[in-house]
Amino acid sequence: MMRNLLILLVVVTGSLSQTVETPVDDVAVGAEAPEVIVAPVVAAEIVKQKYTVGIIESAPYAMRAKDANGTAIEGDGPEAFTGFLVDILKEMEDVIGNTTFELEWATKGYGQLVDGLWTGIIKQMQDADFDLGAGPISITEERKEVVEFSNAITGGIGITLTVKEQHIKLESAVDMVFFVVRPFSFPVWILFGLSFVVFAFAIFALNKFHPFEHKGKCEEGKSSVQEAKALDLGGSFWMAMTLCVLQGFDRKPRSKAGRTLFAIWGVFVLLTIILYITSMVEMYRNYGRMTRGSLATVEDIIDSEKYEMGYIAGGSTAKYFQKHADTYPTLNAVTVDNLADGLTKVREGNYGMFIESDMLRHAGSLKPCEFAKVGHNLNVVIYGFVLHKHKSGGVVVENELKKKIDDALLVLQGDGILADLHHDYFHDTAECPELPEEGNFPRAALEPATIPARPLTPYEYSGAIVLLIIGLVIVTIIAVIENMYIKFKNRPRPATRPTQEKLIEAEEGQALNQTAMTEVGDKKPEEEEEPKEDVGKELEPEDKVEVKPAASEETAGIESRATPAPVEVKS
Numbered sequence: 001m002m003r004n005l006l007i008l009l010v011v012v013t014g015s016l017s018q019t020v021e022t023p024v025d026d027v028a029v030g031a032e033a034p035e036v037i038v039a040p041v042v043a044a045e046i047v048k049q050k051y052t053v054g055i056i057e058s059a060p061y062a063m064r065a066k067d068a069n070g071t072a073i074e075g076d077g078p079e080a081f082t083g084f085l086v087d088i089l090k091e092m093e094d095v096i097g098n099t100t101f102e103l104e105w106a107t108k109g110y111g112q113l114v115d116g117l118w119t120g121i122i123k124q125m126q127d128a129d130f131d132l133g134a135g136p137i138s139i140t141e142e143r144k145e146v147v148e149f150s151n152a153i154t155g156g157i158g159i160t161l162t163v164k165e166q167h168i169k170l171e172s173a174v175d176m177v178f179f180v181v182r183p184f185s186f187p188v189w190i191l192f193g194l195s196f197v198v199f200a201f202a203i204f205a206l207n208k209f210h211p212f213e214h215k216g217k218c219e220e221g222k223s224s225v226q227e228a229k230a231l232d233l234g235g236s237f238w239m240a241m242t243l244c245v246l247q248g249f250d251r252k253p254r255s256k257a258g259r260t261l262f263a264i265w266g267v268f269v270l271l272t273i274i275l276y277i278t279s280m281v282e283m284y285r286n287y288g289r290m291t292r293g294s295l296a297t298v299e300d301i302i303d304s305e306k307y308e309m310g311y312i313a314g315g316s317t318a319k320y321f322q323k324h325a326d327t328y329p330t331l332n333a334v335t336v337d338n339l340a341d342g343l344t345k346v347r348e349g350n351y352g353m354f355i356e357s358d359m360l361r362h363a364g365s366l367k368p369c370e371f372a373k374v375g376h377n378l379n380v381v382i383y384g385f386v387l388h389k390h391k392s393g394g395v396v397v398e399n400e401l402k403k404k405i406d407d408a409l410l411v412l413q414g415d416g417i418l419a420d421l422h423h424d425y426f427h428d429t430a431e432c433p434e435l436p437e438e439g440n441f442p443r444a445a446l447e448p449a450t451i452p453a454r455p456l457t458p459y460e461y462s463g464a465i466v467l468l469i470i471g472l473v474i475v476t477i478i479a480v481i482e483n484m485y486i487k488f489k490n491r492p493r494p495a496t497r498p499t500q501e502k503l504i505e506a507e508e509g510q511a512l513n514q515t516a517m518t519e520v521g522d523k524k525p526e527e528e529e530e531p532k533e534d535v536g537k538e539l540e541p542e543d544k545v546e547v548k549p550a551a552s553e554e555t556a557g558i559e560s561r562a563t564p565a566p567v568e569v570k571s
Contacts, residue, residue, distance in 0.1 A: 049099055051401060053089065054106035054121055056135030058339050060362045060425040061085045076104045084425040085134045088153065091417055092408040099404070101132070109337075110137060110315040120314050122147055125386050131401060133386030136356060138316035143386075150385040150405045154358065154422060158377025159317050161298050162360050163307060163352045163441060165372035183279035185455040192272060192461075195468055196240050199265045202472065203236040206258045210479060243269050257479035264471030271464045279456045296441045298375045301352050302331050310334035311354040312342060320379060321354070346371065356381055358426065365430035372441040 055062045064072040065082040073080040081103045089101045111120025118126060121133045125147045139149045181189065243266050253259050301307050311317040313335035321328060336342040336353070343363055345351040347370055357377050364371040385405055390397040412418045427434075 051099065051101050051131040053101045053103050053132045053134055054124055054130035055081065055085065055103050055133075056106050056110065056121060056137070058136050058359065059083070060429075061136050062134065078103070084421055085153070087421050088412070088418070089134065091412055091421075092405065095408040095411050096404050104130070106130070106133065106135070109313070110135070111143070112314045112319055113142060118146060121386060125388050128388050131388070132405070136359065136383050137386055138356075139382045139384045140316055140319070142319075146389065148387040148389045148399055148402055150387065150402060151409045152382045152384055153409070153418070155380075155382050157356050157358045157381040157383065158379050159320060159354055159381065160357045160360055160377050161301060161309075161352050161354055161374040162346060162364070162371050163301065163374060164346055164349050164370055166441070179283070182455055183276050183283055184461075185457055187458045188456050188461045191458060191465055195268065195465065196244070198472070199261070199268075199468075200233070200236040200240045202261055202475070203239060203253065203258065204233050206253060206255060206261065206475075206479065207232070207236070210255050210257065210482065240265065246270075246273075255479070255482060257475050257482060260478055261471065261475040264468065264475070268464055268468045268471070271467065272461075275456055275461065275464070283455075296374055296439070298378065301374055301441075302328060307350055307352045308332075308334045309352045309354070310336055310342065310345075312336055312338060316381065317354050317356070343371075354378075361426050361435065362429075364435045365426070365432050367431045369432035371435070373435040373439045374441045375439045376437065 057063065060083055062081065062083040062085050064074075065080055066072055086103070089103070093099050093101060106121045106124065108124060109120035111118050111122030117123070121130075121135065121137065122143055124130060125133050133147075139152070143149070184192070239262075243262075246269075253262055302309060309331055310333045311321065318333075318335065321331065321333065325331075334351070336345065339355065339359060342353040342355065346353050352374070360371065360373060364373070387399050387402045387405075390399050409418070
């Protein structure tokens, strides 16, 4: 009876003491009870709780450490692991206390749902092969149905495409020259050259044959010899050239036809320059030369026949493209087993790999700086630790380890330790410029058949040619009208009948005036003598003789009409 009571006491008190009892045989009634010897209480040793962690090898999250010779350490010993997640687990050991995480390599991949069954580390967590799963494991709704996830380790990550970087540049001065003339096709340059020659000869012809131009006016003394020579054949070509470079000309045409041609050539040159600049900008944009502003998109790479595309088999990236197969119908994925194999294929060229942006950030930061990013991230990904989902009677039971890890992550995040570790592994170790968020892969690296860079064609240039032809027709019409006007103005004018009659009348009037003057001069002398007392006496108005001067040729006709009869002399 006493023994049972002692055992119960030990159980209730949590085995605070150990009891040593002497076996008692049958005790006679009334005999003394056997002596009970109680051992002294000894403090129990505190033992750390151990958890096994299956960790996926993926730089820089979990990597094999290297010895002093730079050789990767094999095995699952504590010294064999290094990386971003490894350091996080060490920090959590200190935060949680009395906890040890024993790491093992998880070699079966990330895990995906195949015919209703999970593979990879998700399957291992279902089977409780590990207490905790670690790696760049994306948190998805499908996975959360069979396993539990901790709080997010890192965020702002997304699926992105990486290919081998291509440096597009002009190799020589010859390439530069050809690139300058490439905006126009060869027939367009021929058309422009012919237009240049036609304009120069048209200006020369107008100056030589048009009476209103400097050469014609020079013969009349209204223009200088220098002005006449300014638009000879050489000067005409020089005028065409100055307009091509949008400069002025010191001797402009004088006739209306010449000035009209001058204006039309100026408009033609302006249109040509606009078309050239537009085509040049398109060439720069398509080839991506001189600037990195023209970047390829994910769709450009997928549609290109130059690249194979792929991703890691059995991961969340593979699941993403399965769900979005309609968005990328031409994607024929060539999968790889792990990140290292995929990056090796990318380095070989002509292979594009879809990976999470943090993985690319780390791989692209290491020399020899071979990786380029294509476009923006396709989605948003969050990483977390994986835990076994406990159930009792079909009801999910809280996982105590999950609570410890979530609390530890909150502490590490609040103290800035997570941010510091992330910066250490993804920024401080960078040996190359950081890849921009929008990507840095130029379109020019793709096949020209995929991204064409077409020069301007004669058909597209025909509008300017038609304008020049119409202008030449208008100039010709104006020149003809000006010549006809000159001929009409300088035509000989025959005398008319009324003019002849006026001349005859003028001659008759002049003859009559001369006869009257003669009669006055032939008077007798006695008739001219007057009494002395009358000398100096003013003649009466009726005695005055009206003598008119001889009419000039210009006024003969007018005076003859005024005095058609001979003059009468009164005594």
